[in-house]
Amino acid sequence: MIASDLETGRRELAQLLDSARVVLPFTGAGISTETGIPDFRSPGGFWTKFRPIPFDEFLASQEMRNESWRRRFALEEQLASARPGRGHRALASLYRAGKAPAVVTQNIDNLHQESGIAADDVIELHGNTTYAICLQCEQRYELAWVQAQLAASGGRAPDCSCGGHIKTATISFGQAMPDAAMRRAEELTRGCDLFLSIGSSLLVWPAAGLPLLAKRTGARLVIINREPTEFDDMADLVVHEDIGSTLEPFIIAH
């Protein structure tokens, strides 16, 4: 069903949460917009401003690597000052209550971890933009170090001492998905009886396959997203309302 208004959405969601044994939240950029981080596809989102840099172009061109780091640091103020929103806090409450074993996210902003969910229980399908790694030897680099290198070299993206290129620890278009994270996400999806898709346009694959897998393996599916998605028809509950307002009643102070 599509909830006719916010109150109905909250009430129906509360009932589904009550009767669920294992809840799996799956989040996209929409859960973070109220924290000041734009999503990709809404008006004003990243996509409307920049064409994403595909992985092969990052590898092939020093200029693309420089540009990729320019864009990353242009967002630094927004990313560094963002604090978990109401949606993150509600999901952390479900986690603390033992109702949700983990959160699967497409987000790269580290806000689920900051909301109190253990890093091991935040399954990041598209990586994390709050640090960097060498694409060759996987050495971790902090952003402050990268920023200092850029400043010292007039904006030239640095390479690792092994010669590999250094990139934010995110998954770009055309880059392989992290196997372990994908496997764990699928296992968690098979093991839940309520799957909550929150703030995702469900257009990016293979992540968008998870709600389908949930339905196929017998879970109930809830979609909370301002705009309709292609999967609304198969969901048990669809809430086309603001995420923070929908999830706020589920925040438990601790």
Ligand code: NAD
């Ligand atoms: P998307 O931009 O494709 O979709 C976000 C959806 O959230 C939209 O359909 C929009 O209508 C909805 N939305 C936005 N704010 C909302 C709100 N307050 N309440 C209800 N709905 C709201 O994002 P996606 O599906 O996550 O896929 C895009 C890719 O973008 C992901 O791979 C992700 O890695 C990346 N991304 C991440 C961040 C982040 O980490 N915060 C930000 C931008 C993009």
